[in-house]
Amino acid sequence: xxxxxxxxxxxxxxxxxxxxxxxxxxxxxxxxxxxxxxxxxxxxxxxxxxxxxxxxxxxxxxxxxxxxxxxxxxxxxxxxxxxxxxxxxxxxxxxxxxxxxxxxxxxxxxxxxxxxxxxxxxxxxxxxxxxxxxxxxxxxxxxxxxxxxxxxxxxxxxxxxxxxxxxxxxxxxxxxxxxxxxxxxxxxxxxxxxxxxxxxxxxxxxxxxxxxxxxxxxxxxxxxxxxxxxxxxxxxxxxxxxxxxxxxxxxxxxxxxxxxxxxxxxxxxxxxxxxxxxxxxxxxxxxxxxxxxxxxxxxxxxxxxxxxxxxxxxxxxxxxxxxxxxxxxxxxxxxxxxxxxxxxxxxxxxxxxxxxxxxxxxxxxxxxxxxxxxxxx
Amino acid sequence: xxxxxxxxxxxxxxxxxxxxxxxxxxxxxxxxxxxxxxxxxxxxxxxxxxxxxxxxxxxxxxxxxxxxxxxxxxxxxxxxxxxxxxxx
Numbered sequence: 001x002x003x004x005x006x007x008x009x010x011x012x013x014x015x016x017x018x019x020x021x022x023x024x025x026x027x028x029x030x031x032x033x034x035x036x037x038x039x040x041x042x043x044x045x046x047x048x049x050x051x052x053x054x055x056x057x058x059x060x061x062x063x064x065x066x067x068x069x070x071x072x073x074x075x076x077x078x079x080x081x082x083x084x085x086x087x088x089x090x091x092x093x094x095x096x097x098x099x100x101x102x103x104x105x106x107x108x109x110x111x112x113x114x115x116x117x118x119x120x121x122x123x124x125x126x127x128x129x130x131x132x133x134x135x136x137x138x139x140x141x142x143x144x145x146x147x148x149x150x151x152x153x154x155x156x157x158x159x160x161x162x163x164x165x166x167x168x169x170x171x172x173x174x175x176x177x178x179x180x181x182x183x184x185x186x187x188x189x190x191x192x193x194x195x196x197x198x199x200x201x202x203x204x205x206x207x208x209x210x211x212x213x214x215x216x217x218x219x220x221x222x223x224x225x226x227x228x229x230x231x232x233x234x235x236x237x238x239x240x241x242x243x244x245x246x247x248x249x250x251x252x253x254x255x256x257x258x259x260x261x262x263x264x265x266x267x268x269x270x271x272x273x274x275x276x277x278x279x280x281x282x283x284x285x286x287x288x289x290x291x292x293x294x295x296x297x298x299x300x301x302x303x304x305x306x307x308x309x310x311x312x313x314x315x316x317x318x319x320x321x322x323x324x325x326x327x328x329x330x331x332x333x334x335x336x337x338x339x340x341x342x343x344x345x346x347x348x349x350x351x352x353x354x355x356x357x358x359x360x361x362x363x364x365x366x367x368x369x370x371x372x373x374x375x376x377x
Numbered sequence: 378x379x380x381x382x383x384x385x386x387x388x389x390x391x392x393x394x395x396x397x398x399x400x401x402x403x404x405x406x407x408x409x410x411x412x413x414x415x416x417x418x419x420x421x422x423x424x425x426x427x428x429x430x431x432x433x434x435x436x437x438x439x440x441x442x443x444x445x446x447x448x449x450x451x452x453x454x455x456x457x458x459x460x461x462x463x464x465x
Contacts, residue, residue: 047395062396069394070408073401077390081403108394151406192390 007032008262010042011223015049026057035297036219039064040110048107069110071152072103076191078153079117083136085193092129093122094196095185097158098207098224101197104190105227112220116147116154120198123178126159142336143329162209166330169322172315173306174247176205201238204228205247208254215292215302216253222262225254235269239277248279249309253289261293282308299361324354383454384425384464391419400462409460414439418453422463428454 006029009017021029033039043061046053053061084094095101100117103109121129130145138148138155146157161176184199198206204225211221232238242251255274258264266274281289285308292301303323310316325331328343335346385391390401398416400409411419414435421434428450435446457463 044395065394066399066410069392069399070410073390073392073399073408074406077401077403109392109399110394 065110080193
């Protein structure tokens with residue numbers, strides 16, 4: 001059994017397959033669940049299935065579940081009730097974007113952890129919303145004018161999706177049309193308040209790009225996708241949007257992960273799209289995708305993989321250059337205590353970071369290949 | 378406590394969870410976790426019950442003896458009261 005297989009099974013509610021695990025295997029499952037942010041979902045699934053867990057595992061998972069539930073409740077009550085409803089009354093339009101918007105799709109509040117609440121702001125209303133948040137007692141950390149926090153609740157404001165505003169060349173690798181996103185948006189009950197959210201097709205596309213950009217680091221994004229697909233009525237709409245926004249590749253990568261790594265059966269039409277109608281992948285791209293899945297906790301292959309979505313070589317180079325060396329204002333956020341006039345130093349530090357990371361990546365690959373060779377011989 | 382009628386504070390937000398529930402007190406910025414028995418008592422209290430009714434409901438839900446249910450209900454109500462979760 002693969003090390004993460006019992007975790008997938010527990011999180012998907014296939015608890016009958018876990019009855020034979022011994023205490024040691026439960027300890028591994030708990031550690032993996034904690035690392036992946038899935039303690040809550042696993043605890044909820046096992047409890048509903050009536051599975052009796054070893055005492056230690058039960059206690060660890062229950063603690064994670066309750067902590068997640070408490071954090072989410074405070075964050076959502078604050079954001080939904082106090083802030084977003086108030087902003088709406090003040091004439092400021094917002095959409096809650098994944099993950100907070102997806103919490104109602106999960107069995108309950110303890111099943112999905114979230115760090116902050118991402119908010120899409122209507123173009124032209126950003127300054128007014130900042131003033132509103134400031135009046136509500138929120139404050140913003142140094143050089144992060146879009147992050148607002150109050151008593152542990154963090155709101156991350158966005159005026160565009162997929163960070164195309166901050167890093168312009170990202171547009172070559174796909175985009176989401178803001179006018180269309182606002183036009184197609186809908187309302188969803190989030191912690192007792194009816195709030196604006198993106199339509200389900202847009203939430204799917206946003207989630208798969210987010211997972212790719214962050215090198216598939218968190219399994220929760222795949223569970224987001226699983227719950228989004230679970231209640232999806234119109235796959236054609238998703239497919240059509242993905243084609244228009246040029247986001248078929250990120251969509252394909254995540255759907256294949258669900259199918260190949262989580263062993264999750266996709267609906268017939270989604271399966272057909274993945275197998276026959278989706279995009280054809282190049283050899284290097286396939287190799288990199290397998291590396292990204294395999295090394296998702298240790299390495300950052302996401303941006304490199306995303307660059308395969310650009311066919312023009314010049315644009316591809318610009319995308320990579322701007323992603324790894326963004327504009328000074330973006331890069332200085334990474335080094336908040338570096339004085340602004342020393343910004344060239346930020347590029348030198350960034351170059352050092354990249355050389356170090358690339359070295360680690362290459363050594364890791366060579367080391368892994370050697371191990372495979374030794375094993376095969 | 379016998380014969381007393383109990384009603385919960387209406388400004389608290391209650392959410393049911395597996396094996397219990399959770400209460401959010403926005404004024405105090407506090408979250409209270411309830412185990413399964415306390416969550417059930419809380420749900421019954423939302424409908425304004427007296428202690429005897431709570432004991433009967435608990436006996437039905439958990440198939441426990443009346444004496445044990447009486448003890449549990451009184452302990453839980455005392456805890457609710459100490460945490461200022463009940464209306465007076």
